[in-house]
Amino acid sequence: xxxxxxxxxxxxxxxxxxxxxxxxxxxxxxxxxxxxxxxxxxxxxxxxxxxxxxxxxxxxxxxxxxxxxxxxxxxxxxxxxxxxxxxxxxxxxxxxxxxxxxxxxxxxxxxxxxxxxxxxxxxxxxxxxxxxxxxxxxxxxxxxxxxxxxxxxxxxxxxxxxxxxxxxxxxxxxxxxxxxxxxxxxxxxxxxxxxxxxxxxxxxxxxxxxxxxxxxxxxxxxxxxxxxxxxxxxxxxxxxxxxxx
Amino acid sequence: xxxxxxxxxxxxxxxxxxxxxxxxxxxxxxxxxxxxxxxxxxxxxxxxxxxxxxxxxxxxxxxxxxxxxxxxxxxxxxxxxxxxxxxxxxxxxxxxxxxxxxxxxxxxxxxxxxxxxxxxxxxxxxxxxxxxxxxxxxxxxxxxxxxxxxxxxxxxxxxxxxxxxxxxxxxxxxxxxxxxxxxxxxxxxxxxxxxxxxxxxxxxxxxxxxxxxxxxxxxxxxxxxxxxxxxxxxxxxxxxxxxxxxxxxxxxxxxxxxxxxxxxxxxxxxxxxxxxxxxxxxxxxxxxxxxxxxxxxxxxxxxxxxxxxxxxxxxxxxxxxxxxxxxxxxxxxxxxxxxxxxxxxxxxxxxxxxxxxxxxxxxxxxxxxxxxxxxxxxxxxxxxxxxxxxxxxxxxxxxxxxxxxxxxxxxxxxxxxxxxxxxxxxxxxxxxxxxxxxxxxxxxxxxxxxxxxxxxxxxxxxxxxxxxxxxxxxxxxxxxxxxxxxxxxxxxxxxxxxxxxxxxx
Numbered sequence: 001x002x003x004x005x006x007x008x009x010x011x012x013x014x015x016x017x018x019x020x021x022x023x024x025x026x027x028x029x030x031x032x033x034x035x036x037x038x039x040x041x042x043x044x045x046x047x048x049x050x051x052x053x054x055x056x057x058x059x060x061x062x063x064x065x066x067x068x069x070x071x072x073x074x075x076x077x078x079x080x081x082x083x084x085x086x087x088x089x090x091x092x093x094x095x096x097x098x099x100x101x102x103x104x105x106x107x108x109x110x111x112x113x114x115x116x117x118x119x120x121x122x123x124x125x126x127x128x129x130x131x132x133x134x135x136x137x138x139x140x141x142x143x144x145x146x147x148x149x150x151x152x153x154x155x156x157x158x159x160x161x162x163x164x165x166x167x168x169x170x171x172x173x174x175x176x177x178x179x180x181x182x183x184x185x186x187x188x189x190x191x192x193x194x195x196x197x198x199x200x201x202x203x204x205x206x207x208x209x210x211x212x213x214x215x216x217x218x219x220x221x222x223x224x225x226x227x228x229x230x231x232x233x234x235x236x237x238x239x240x241x242x243x244x245x
Numbered sequence: 246x247x248x249x250x251x252x253x254x255x256x257x258x259x260x261x262x263x264x265x266x267x268x269x270x271x272x273x274x275x276x277x278x279x280x281x282x283x284x285x286x287x288x289x290x291x292x293x294x295x296x297x298x299x300x301x302x303x304x305x306x307x308x309x310x311x312x313x314x315x316x317x318x319x320x321x322x323x324x325x326x327x328x329x330x331x332x333x334x335x336x337x338x339x340x341x342x343x344x345x346x347x348x349x350x351x352x353x354x355x356x357x358x359x360x361x362x363x364x365x366x367x368x369x370x371x372x373x374x375x376x377x378x379x380x381x382x383x384x385x386x387x388x389x390x391x392x393x394x395x396x397x398x399x400x401x402x403x404x405x406x407x408x409x410x411x412x413x414x415x416x417x418x419x420x421x422x423x424x425x426x427x428x429x430x431x432x433x434x435x436x437x438x439x440x441x442x443x444x445x446x447x448x449x450x451x452x453x454x455x456x457x458x459x460x461x462x463x464x465x466x467x468x469x470x471x472x473x474x475x476x477x478x479x480x481x482x483x484x485x486x487x488x489x490x491x492x493x494x495x496x497x498x499x500x501x502x503x504x505x506x507x508x509x510x511x512x513x514x515x516x517x518x519x520x521x522x523x524x525x526x527x528x529x530x531x532x533x534x535x536x537x538x539x540x541x542x543x544x545x546x547x548x549x550x551x552x553x554x555x556x557x558x559x560x561x562x563x564x565x566x567x568x569x570x571x572x573x574x575x576x577x578x579x580x581x582x583x584x585x586x587x588x589x590x591x592x593x594x595x596x597x598x599x600x601x602x603x604x605x606x607x608x609x610x611x612x613x614x615x616x617x618x619x620x621x622x623x624x625x626x627x628x629x630x631x632x633x634x635x636x637x638x639x640x641x642x643x644x645x646x647x648x649x650x651x652x653x654x655x656x657x658x659x660x661x662x663x664x665x666x667x668x669x670x671x672x673x674x675x676x677x678x679x680x681x682x683x684x685x686x687x688x689x690x691x692x693x694x695x696x697x698x699x700x701x702x703x704x705x706x707x708x709x710x711x712x713x714x715x716x717x718x719x720x721x722x723x724x725x726x727x728x729x730x731x732x733x734x735x736x737x738x739x740x741x742x743x744x745x746x747x748x749x750x
Contacts (some may be wrong), residue, residue, distance in 0.1 A: 092440050097248035104256055116256065119249065120263035135249045137276050149274055152312070154265045155294070155305060 011043025013063075019056025020048065022169055027066045032107035053105040058098045064088070089118045093135055258285040263593040266293025270309075284316040288324040292354055295328065299358070302328065303335045322346040329380045333359035333402045336382075337366050344370035354383015360406060368393035368416060380404055384413055392416045404713050410438035421469075426451040436466050436486060442545040449474040457481035458489075467487040472497075479503060496743050524568050525550070532556045543568045547593065549576035552600045555579070561586040565593050577601055584608075589634070591615050606630075607653070611639040613664070629656045632691070633664035647680050654682050660689035666715050679721055687727040690715065 011028045028043055037049050068076075068084055089096065093159045096115060103111040123131050130206045141149075150157070157244060208234060252260075259281050261269055269283045294305040306327070313319045327339050327347050336353075343351055344366070347392060351374055357462050363382040366730040368389065371377075384402070386409035387393060397417040397692045401424040407413055414420075425434070431454035439445060445471050458466070464635040465488070467473075472495040479502045480486050487493065497518040498505050519525065525544050535561040544550055545568045551557070558581055567573050573594025576586065582601045588610040590596070597617045598607070604623040608630040609616050631653075639645035653659075659682070692711075719725060 094246070094248055097252065100252065100256060113259075116259045117263055123260075124264060124268055125270070126268075128271060131272075131275060136247045137250060137279075138247060140277050141274065146274060149280075153270050153305075153308070155296070156270045197346075203556050209627065 009044070011038060012045075012048025012244065013043070013054050013059070014048045014050050015054055015059050016050070016052070017055050019059060021059065021063055023063055023067070023234075024071060027063060027070050030066045030070050030108060031062075032109075033105060051106070054102045055098070058095075058102050061088075061091075061099060062102055062106070062108065062111065066108070069110065085114055093122075247276075250276060254282075255284065257282045258287060262286040262288040266290055266309075269293075281316060282316050282338040284313055284319040288320060289322060290326040291731040292326055292328045299330055299332070303330060303332060307335070307338065310339065312343070314342065320346065322348055322568040324348070324350045324352075326352045326354060329356035329382075331356055331361045331381060333361045333364055336361075337364035340364055340366045341370060342619060344372075347373050349373060350376040352376075352378035353380055353382070356404060358664040360404075372396070375399070378400070378403075382406075387412050387416055389416070392418050395419065398422065400424070406431060407434075411441075412435050412440050415441040420444060421436050421445060422447040424449040424451075425453060427453040433481075436489065440466050444469050446470060447472045449476070450478045451476040452478070455481065455486065458485065468492070471495060471662065474499075475505075476500060477502065479504065535559065537561070539563070539565050542566075544571075544593070546571055551575065551577060551579060556582070557582055559584045559586075561588075562590050562593065563588040565590045567593055579604075587611065587616070607614065610634065613649060616649065618649065620652050622652055624655075626653060626656050628660075629653050630660040631665065632660070632662045636664060637667065638664060650680055654680055655684050656682070657684055658689070659685055660691070662691040666692075666711060666718060682722045683724060685722040685725050687729070688719070688722065688725055689731060690731045691731045 009025045010022050013023060013028060013034075025038060025043065028038045028049070031051070034049055034051060037043070042049050054062070065088060069081065073081060089099075091099075096119065100112065100115040100119070103115060122134060126134070131137065177200050247501070250257075257279075257492075259329055261272060264272070266289070269286060269289075273280050273283055289309075291306045291309065294300050294302060300387060320419045325343050325346075327336070327343075330336070340351075341513075348371065351371065358381075360381055360383050361498075362378065363384050364471070365385065365387070369388050372395060374394050374397050377394070377397060378401040380403045383406045393416040395418070399422040400417055400420055403424075403426045405427070407427075418441055422446055423439075423442070423445055427434075428451065431453055433454040434450070435456050440446075447471055448467070467490040470490045470493055473490065473493055474497040476497075476499040483505050487496075491513070491516055495516040495518075496514050499520040501521055501523065505521075513533055514531070515533055516536040516538075517534050518536075518540075519542055520540040522541055523543065525539070525542050531553055532555055534554050535556055537554060537557055538561040541564045542560075543566050547567065550731070554560075557579055558595060560577075560579070560582060563586075573592075574597065575593060575595075576597045576599045576601045581598075581603055582604040583603050584723070585598070585601070585604060586608040587593075587596050588608075591612050593615075595615045595617060596609075597619065598604070599619050599622055601623050604627055605625055606628045607618075607623065610630075610632045612635045613631070613633050614635075639649075719728070
């Protein structure tokens with residue numbers, strides 16, 4: 001992956017509003033919409049590749065994401081990547097919109113799915129007014145119209161009551177995934193242990209333990225690794241800034 | 246400015262598909278743009294309409310389905326989850342809805358109520374299914390000329406009564422993953438029922454019996470089976486079952502009702518997991534086994550075990566004992582072993598890591614008086630996880646501690662719990678007798694006392710003595726870069742589950 005020398009060659013990316021970035025070839029190729037041009041070697045030309053539909057700050061943000069997930073991922077713990085993702089999407093709703101739209105146009109599937117999940121999480125469990133406030137959605141309905149729609153499904157507002165009384169068979173949904181998770185919870189603690197034993201996931205650093213330790217402990221693990229990323233990112237960012245100036 | 250609503254339809258559809266049912270329906274009240282977005286969702290979980298009264302539950306779902314059927318925006322729904330309500334008419338309606346919307350992955354949740362027959366419309370209409378999960382129904386015998394599910398790749402049956410396994414599995418000729426869990430009163434499954442599924446690569450059976458098959462001259466019953474998991478499955482003839490799986494690579498046996506007789510040398514198994522209370526005899530050489538996981542097993546002869554598994558790369562022993570009467574202790578001479586995990590296996594005797602030139606990870610959870618590592622036994626060791634279940638295994642004797650740790654002092658990562666620092670603090674000499682860990686880069690310390698002391702108050706403030714001894718230890722590690730002190734709020738949960746969690750190696 002990011003080991004071969006061809007992948008590490010630098011390509012130049014430009015935006016319509018005058019931004020320019022020098023990134024590794026593998027990072028540029030991760031943006032599927034321009035990967036053909038990257039393959040064709042356009043990135044090494046004088047003018048670089050013009051990345052459509054995206055402004056400079058948004059592309060900077062996206063390139064940072066790709067740098068971590070494409071170039072640095074093999075040497076990072078999964079939990080570090082999760083934390084990075086969480087921190088990365090801690091931005092204003094408007095910026096989130098721009099990132100999502102750019103990820104959609106540039107066909108970066110992992111980022112698109114990540115932001116969609118983030119938006120969905122921002123909508124879960126909230127009332128209509130709260131969602132409208134969060135996303136600045138104006139209320140176009142009249143009271144009668146609202147009443148009409150609500151009459152069809154009066155029970156969607158009874159959340160509290162139902163959760164207390166009812167059978168909850170809520171479960172995760174996998175849209176693109178093959179595997180389906182089960183709504184049954186018959187597992188004993190022993191089974192849980194054996195199931196986890198079954199998952200001998202080969203990981204370069206063997207670090208799934210870190211994931212689980214995080215579940216238990218919430219602090220301490222991998223703070224060192226985070227610092228490492230921050231340092232590396234700063235250096236990378238500084239380098240990019242120098243290049244773009 | 247309302248930007249989110251400006252997103253293209255495809256993105257809004259993706260976002261809405263990630264929401265639970267109620268949030269999805271509520272979104273139609275956000276604005277006109279959002280009025281019909283929920284009808285374009287590509288995954289529906291109707292368990293979200295749950296309520297105690299079954300009739301109300303069904304009527305809510307029916308209402309949603311009517312709305313969706315009437316909507317021009319709702320076309321294909323790849324994934325639908327229906328609750329397992331044992332009402333055949335309702336199930337029939339839902340199946341017809343799913344079929345009309347080209348569902349690819351259909352799941353019926355855990356059954357509520359007595360088992361009712363599964364509607365035949367499932368077999369007649371849902372031809373595009375790639376994944377199907379059924380719980381709690383009675384599956385009737387299906388007679389059809391062509392298979393009902395020509396694209397089905399994954400099938401999961403739980404708590405079902407299968408009238409005729411032969412015809413059922415004949416409906417899904419390209420299936421690759423099959424999981425079957427039967428209730429206690431079910432009939433035995435004949436192995437020949439699987440002959441119609443030549444592409445089956447993962448099979449997981451639980452709580453059933455596989456009946457004896459006379460050996461047939463034809464092709465093997467499981468030509469593509471690579472992973473087999475048997476959980477409380479009675480197998481009448483285990484040898485012939487394994488003989489009918491020529492490419493099997495992974496075998497997991499849990500709680501077999503009878504002793505599972507093992508493997509001839511020609512088998513291709515590379516991963517073997519055994520969880521059961523039985524005696525393990527493995528005396529033939531099995532050079533193909535790379536991963537061996539034993540949980541709660543009695544071993545007849547550990548040296549013979551290791552002798553027969555020369556290709557072993559990963560060995561995990563948890564709660565393993567010696568058969569009464571056999572010699573205790575196990576010496577690990579394993580030329581290819583890369584990871585070794587031993588937990589709660591003091592009854593096995595002393596585990597001696599004698600010669601493991603490729604070992605890179607050692608995990609020991611238990612009493613350290615039963616662990617020994619020879620000098621230069623593991624020159625490539627990188628990570629050591631040493632967690633003691635006994636508070637003070639060496640009685641404060643620094644030299645015993647040093648004897649254990651000296652062959653391990655070249656590790657890059659060390660993860661230990663309370664015993665490590667306390668031992669150190671009680672008898673550590675200064676100067677040249679100190680053990681230096683010059684390659685240690687990462688040190689994880691879990692200041693958790695032994696698992697036995699469940700009700701001891703966990704003090705969040707460490708005493709100055711402990712802290713100073715921690716610093717003393719760190720002085721012996723000149724190159725350490727990361728220090729993690731792992732703070733757990735529930736001691737027993739952590740110590741019981743840590744071993745399982747860390748087993749995700």
